[in-house]
Amino acid sequence: MSYQAEYIWIDGTEPSPLVRSKTKIVATGKKPGIWGFDGSSTNQATGANSDCVLQPVFVCADPLRGEDNVLVMCEVLNVDMEPHPTNTRHACVASAERYASHEPWFGFEQEYTFLQNGRPLGWPATGFPAPQGPYYCGVGGDKMPGREIVERHTAGMLRAGLAIEGTNAEVMMGQWEFQIGILAAPECADQLWTARWLLFRVAEDFGVWATLEPKPILGDWNGAGCHTNFSTKEMRAEGGWDAIIAACEALGKNVDEHVENYGFGIEMRLTGHHETQHYSKFSYGVSDRGASVRIPWQVAKDRRGYIEDRRPNANMDPYVVSRLLVETVCGAEEGDRG
Numbered sequence: 001m002s003y004q005a006e007y008i009w010i011d012g013t014e015p016s017p018l019v020r021s022k023t024k025i026v027a028t029g030k031k032p033g034i035w036g037f038d039g040s041s042t043n044q045a046t047g048a049n050s051d052c053v054l055q056p057v058f059v060c061a062d063p064l065r066g067e068d069n070v071l072v073m074c075e076v077l078n079v080d081m082e083p084h085p086t087n088t089r090h091a092c093v094a095s096a097e098r099y100a101s102h103e104p105w106f107g108f109e110q111e112y113t114f115l116q117n118g119r120p121l122g123w124p125a126t127g128f129p130a131p132q133g134p135y136y137c138g139v140g141g142d143k144m145p146g147r148e149i150v151e152r153h154t155a156g157m158l159r160a161g162l163a164i165e166g167t168n169a170e171v172m173m174g175q176w177e178f179q180i181g182i183l184a185a186p187e188c189a190d191q192l193w194t195a196r197w198l199l200f201r202v203a204e205d206f207g208v209w210a211t212l213e214p215k216p217i218l219g220d221w222n223g224a225g226c227h228t229n230f231s232t233k234e235m236r237a238e239g240g241w242d243a244i245i246a247a248c249e250a251l252g253k254n255v256d257e258h259v260e261n262y263g264f265g266i267e268m269r270l271t272g273h274h275e276t277q278h279y280s281k282f283s284y285g286v287s288d289r290g291a292s293v294r295i296p297w298q299v300a301k302d303r304r305g306y307i308e309d310r311r312p313n314a315n316m317d318p319y320v321v322s323r324l325l326v327e328t329v330c331g332a333e334e335g336d337r338g
Ligand code: ADP
Pocket: 105, 106, 107, 108, 109, 165, 179, 180, 181, 182, 227, 229, 230, 231, 236, 305, 306, 308
C-alpha cells in the first residue's frame, strides 16, 4: 500500500513568491524523503542547471485527501544541500536557535481577498458595492460572499491539526481573515505557509482565487495585512510591561529594515488611513489601530503579554517577519542585560 504526500514549497517569483506543490506517492511505512523539482520553471534555476532539492521540514495530515495522506512543507536547497537563495526559512531557524532562551511566540492574522474574474468575490461586474461599514464580522443577505470557502478551509485546518485560532470577515467586502498561533518560530511560519496553500487549494474548488495582494482595490477600501503578534518570556512574565515598552522602542529604532521586508507594495497599504500608520512613521500605543504597533487593552491592564505589529502586509513572508522581530526585540533584550 502507498499514500499521497503533497510537497509544498515557496518559489522564486518576483516581487512576491508563489506557493507550488506536487504529489509524491510514498510506500506505507516510509516517511516522505528528500525530493526534487525543475527550478527553471519556478524562477529558481536556469534550464541548463535546473535541479532544486525539496527538504521536508513540516508534515501534517492532508485534510482534503484524508486517510493516511499528508501535506509536506519543504525548504528549497541547491543540489549541494546548501539553502537556495530563495530559502528564507534557513535564516529564520538560525535566529530562532540563537535567541531560543527568550522563548519568542507568534500569532499571525492572515487577511486575504477572494477574487473571481479579476474582481473581489460578490462585487458587481462594474462599479462598487455599498461602502465599507457592514462587512467586518457581518452576517446576512448577499453581504458576505465566500463564507462556504472559509468554512471549508477552517474545517480542513482543524482536521490537519494546524493551530488555527479563529476567522472573521473583514472590512472590505470579499476580504476575510484567519488567525494562526500561538507558536514559536519557525513552526508558526511553517503552519502559515501550509494554511495559505490549503486556502488556495480549497478556493480552487469554488473557482475562486484567494489573493494576498496588500491593496487589491485602490481608493476607500481597506488593504490586506498580516498583523504579527509577538511576545518574549520577559514580556509575558509578571511585570513584563517594561519589556513590552522596550520592545516597542527597539522596533522604533529599526523601522526601515522592518518595513522594507514586510511585503511588496507596503507603501500602497500603509498610507496612514484605513487603520494603518504611514510607512514613513513609527508609533505605538494602547488600543491604537492607527499606530505601527498596538498594545492590546488587556495587555495594558495585565501589565504583561504581547504586542501587535500591524505593519506586515498580507503578502509578507512569515519566515522573514518572525526573524526580524526576534533579532530586533531579543537583540535589544540582550543589550539591556549586557
Ligand atoms: P485583533 O483582530 O483584535 O488584532 P485577533 O484576535 O485577530 O486580534 O488576533 C490576536 C492574535 O494575538 C492571535 O493570533 C494570537 O495568537 C496572538 N497572541 C495572543 N497572545 C499572544 C502572545 N502572548 N504572544 C504572541 N501572540 C499572541
